[in-house]
Amino acid sequence: MAQRANPALTALVDQARAATREAAGAFLAAAAGADRVEYVPVAGGRAVMLARLAQRIDAGATATCRHVRAGRPVPLTWLAWAPGLLRCVRCTAAAAAAMTEADVRCHGCEGGDRSTVVLTRVLLPAVVVARPLHASGPLTAVFGLCARCREAPDPPSTVDGGS
Ligand SMILES: [Zn+2]
Numbered sequence: 001m002a003q004r005a006n007p008a009l010t011a012l013v014d015q016a017r018a019a020t021r022e023a024a025g026a027f028l029a030a031a032a033g034a035d036r037v038e039y040v041p042v043a044g045g046r047a048v049m050l051a052r053l054a055q056r057i058d059a060g061a062t063a064t065c066r067h068v069r070a071g072r073p074v075p076l077t078w079l080a081w082a083p084g085l086l087r088c089v090r091c092t093a094a095a096a097a098a099m100t101e102a103d104v105r106c107h108g109c110e111g112g113d114r115s116t117v118v119l120t121r122v123l124l125p126a127v128v129v130a131r132p133l134h135a136s137g138p139l140t141a142v143f144g145l146c147a148r149c150r151e152a153p154d155p156p157s158t159v160d161g162g163s
């Protein structure tokens with residue numbers, strides 16, 4: 001049965017789309033500046049890092065910077081070398097400018113350096129939840145992985161198969 005569109009929901013979906021477009025633009029701009037670009041599936045060590053990020057958020061171990069209004073979709077970035085904060089565009093630029101050589105490491109095993117680690121970006125589009133009305137993201141996760149950690153098996157599913 002067709003329902004009348006909820007204007008607040010429609011507005012939030014429009015904002016989520018615009019925010020995801022903005023994040024995709026930044027994602028492509030970052031890729032244009034890389035030495036080498038490879039598009040790969042989110043599996044193995046990449047999936048492990050995203051699962052770890054989800055666990056941090058669930059555990060309340062990741063805050064957002066003070067420019068982010070809860071419930072609104074704006075581009076956020078998670079930097080694995082400063083994992084306590086999800087940052088707005090401005091705070092991400094400041095953190096990227098302050099990045100040191102020690103930050104370029106494998107965030108799977110905490111080893112490696114610029115010669116062995118591949119900096120990886122994953123863009124997750126904005127999410128809108130209808131009830132209660134809420135939106136967040138898009139979220140770009142940035143982390144380093146060495147060859148061994150890239151090949152890690154997929155993380156076990158946390159979905160409980162029971163009732
Ligand atoms: Zn900020």
Ligand SMILES: [Zn+2]
Pocket residue numbers: 106107108109110111112145146147148149150
């Ligand atoms: Zn590693």
